[in-house]
Amino acid sequence: MWGRIWNLIWKEAIQFWRYRLLLVFVLVFPVWNLTSVAGSIAEGITHIPTAVYDQDHSPDSRRLVGMLRNSHHFDPDYYAGSRAELVRLLERGIVRVGLVIPPDFGAGLSAGGQGSTVQVLLDGSEITTSLLAQAYLEGMSYEYVQRTVGAGSGELAVVIGDLEQVEARSRVWFNEGLRTENFQLPAEMAGALAMLAVFLPAVAIVREREVGTLEQLFVTPMRPIELVVGKSLLALVIAYLGFLGMLALNVLHFHVPLRGSLGLLMVLTGYYIFVELGWGLLISVVVKTQGQGLVGAFFLVVLEVILSGQILPVEFMPRAVQAASYLMPNRHYTAIVRAIMLKGSGLGDLWPQVVALGVLGAILYTVAAVRLRKRLD
Numbered sequence: 001m002w003g004r005i006w007n008l009i010w011k012e013a014i015q016f017w018r019y020r021l022l023l024v025f026v027l028v029f030p031v032w033n034l035t036s037v038a039g040s041i042a043e044g045i046t047h048i049p050t051a052v053y054d055q056d057h058s059p060d061s062r063r064l065v066g067m068l069r070n071s072h073h074f075d076p077d078y079y080a081g082s083r084a085e086l087v088r089l090l091e092r093g094i095v096r097v098g099l100v101i102p103p104d105f106g107a108g109l110s111a112g113g114q115g116s117t118v119q120v121l122l123d124g125s126e127i128t129t130s131l132l133a134q135a136y137l138e139g140m141s142y143e144y145v146q147r148t149v150g151a152g153s154g155e156l157a158v159v160i161g162d163l164e165q166v167e168a169r170s171r172v173w174f175n176e177g178l179r180t181e182n183f184q185l186p187a188e189m190a191g192a193l194a195m196l197a198v199f200l201p202a203v204a205i206v207r208e209r210e211v212g213t214l215e216q217l218f219v220t221p222m223r224p225i226e227l228v229v230g231k232s233l234l235a236l237v238i239a240y241l242g243f244l245g246m247l248a249l250n251v252l253h254f255h256v257p258l259r260g261s262l263g264l265l266m267v268l269t270g271y272y273i274f275v276e277l278g279w280g281l282l283i284s285v286v287v288k289t290q291g292q293g294l295v296g297a298f299f300l301v302v303l304e305v306i307l308s309g310q311i312l313p314v315e316f317m318p319r320a321v322q323a324a325s326y327l328m329p330n331r332h333y334t335a336i337v338r339a340i341m342l343k344g345s346g347l348g349d350l351w352p353q354v355v356a357l358g359v360l361g362a363i364l365y366t367v368a369a370v371r372l373r374k375r376l377d
Contacts (some may be wrong), residue, residue, distance in 0.1 A: 030192045030242040031249060037188045038181055038254050045132050049095040051078035053086045058106030064118070067144055068099075073136045086121065096123045097133050174342045182256050186337045187310040189246045190272075194330045196300050197240050197273045200235035201280035202297035203290040232277045239273045243340075259344035265337065268354065272333040274355045278364025279329070283371045304330040332356045 050068065054061050068074040078095055086098045098121035102108075108116030120137055122130040175182045244287035247265075250256040258265070283296040304312065307325035314325050325331045332353040339345035347354070 050074040050076040050097040051095040053080040056105040071195040101309035196239040197276035202293040260340035273359035
């Protein structure tokens with residue numbers, strides 16, 4: 001049995017070596033994907049185009065605009081002469097944020113003043129930018145008030161101090177610096193692995209059918225399950241090499257922590273890849289052409305990324321969608337890789353995901369082998 005499987009693996013290796021374009025894709029894609037994603041999230045959203053309608057023209061209003069500029073989150077380069085002009089800048093997409101500073105802004109902040117309100121207009125068509133801009137502005141407004149109070153009279157400082165009855169102190173665990181890279185890059189690694197593990201076998205069996213060699217394989221003593229396993233093992237090795245490159249890039253270059261066991265992560269990654277290959281093989285035995293196999297693999301990978309919790313937490317999805325996500329190996333592995341790298345979790349903490357992957361893998365390989373036998377019959 002193992003001799004027949006080894007001969008099939010050797011045949012697959014020769015065929016893979018002849019596909020030089022596919023070889024370049026496998027070697028370059030994981031690193032390129034990780035680097036491009038890391039570059040896009042590392043800086044966050046900065047230099048948001050901003051317009052200001054300043055009706056006060058006081059030192060306080062100029063100090064507020066200067067704070068916006070110095071934060072590097074906003075570029076208040078547009079000064080509107082009227083509210084209508086400010087609205088036109090937003091409508092044309094020239095700016096994403098508009099600030100309306102009232103005429104009594106400085107007077108409201110002076111000693112004995114009743115406070116002041118700055119109206120913020122946000123472009124809701126760019127929801128991510130708008131939400132982040134809102135969060136930035138809320139934090140900066142608090143900082144601005146603190147600075148103003150510190151420079152103001154003692155009377156105002158006492159009033160503010162009397163209002164601060166409750167002090168909230170937060171402590172962040174597992175990602176102390178709240179680095180987006182620490183949370184996002186392990187999930188990107190899982191997504192890239194899914195693409196490698198699904199795309200490579202998705203055309204493996206259908207290619208044999210197209211060139212007319214599938215029937216030749218089955219006149220040999222090789223059984224369907226041996227063909228399925230043989231087609232999987234080379235793809236597993238290739239995907240695993242991609243994982244090692246991405247892991248080294250994550251830890252050594254992007255400084256994503258690895259708090260858990262490296263050995264456990266490597267074992268469970270190989271386990272995950274083998275399960276993910278089952279989806280690729282199932283696609284390969286269902287479709288009739290390599291083109292259909294690639295389209296099916298692409299659709300599945302996109303679906304996996306959506307249902308893995310990488311874009312939106314699974315807990316926030318409808319119950320039917322949450323149930324469907326259990327069929328996606330990427331959901332379980334994303335939880336595993338984040339827990340090992342960020343929390344230092346052990347196998348005792350990860351057994352639900354490990355069991356889910358095992359059940360899913362057994363189903364996928366069984367269905368692929370049965371489907372292959374039916375196609376031959």
